[in-house]
Amino acid sequence: MLQYRQPVRAFxxxxxxxxxxxxxxxxxxxAEMDWQPGEFLDADKRFILCSTHGAAYExxxxxxxxxxxxxxxxxxxxxQEHDGQVYWYPSRDIQPPALDASAPGSRP
Numbered sequence: 001m002l003q004y005r006q007p008v009r010a011f012x013x014x015x016x017x018x019x020x021x022x023x024x025x026x027x028x029x030x031a032e033m034d035w036q037p038g039e040f041l042d043a044d045k046r047f048i049l050c051s052t053h054g055a056a057y058e059x060x061x062x063x064x065x066x067x068x069x070x071x072x073x074x075x076x077x078x079x080q081e082h083d084g085q086v087y088w089y090p091s092r093d094i095q096p097p098a099l100d101a102s103a104p105g106s107r108p
Contacts, residue, residue: 007097010077011040012086013048015059019086021079022062023094026050027072048074 009032012021024032028050034040035051042049047056047065055067062074078089090096 019081021077022074027069028053
């Protein structure tokens with residue numbers, strides 16, 4: 001996905017029976033946060049933690065609750081779940097990358 005024309009990864013979590021999704025960028029410094037590939041929650045599964053800076057975020061809304069992220073908030077993605085599938089809805093600022101016509105499997 002692209003944010004302001006720059007590639008950015010995102011992640012989605014099942015939290016309290018629903019799905020939430022955020023850009024994988026710490027508010028403090030724009031670094032990816034997973035401490036293991038695809039692992040974002042602390043041991044108690046209460047907070048999203050930045051592996052680099054120790055910033056802690058509330059999973060339900062991405063609000064910073066501890067650490068160097070101050071009053072920041074993770075960038076949320078609009079997602080909905082239907083029939084067991086999670087769908088992402090792009091915004092004006094966050095879009096899927098353009099398909100590369102030369103990539104394997106792309107259509108002319």
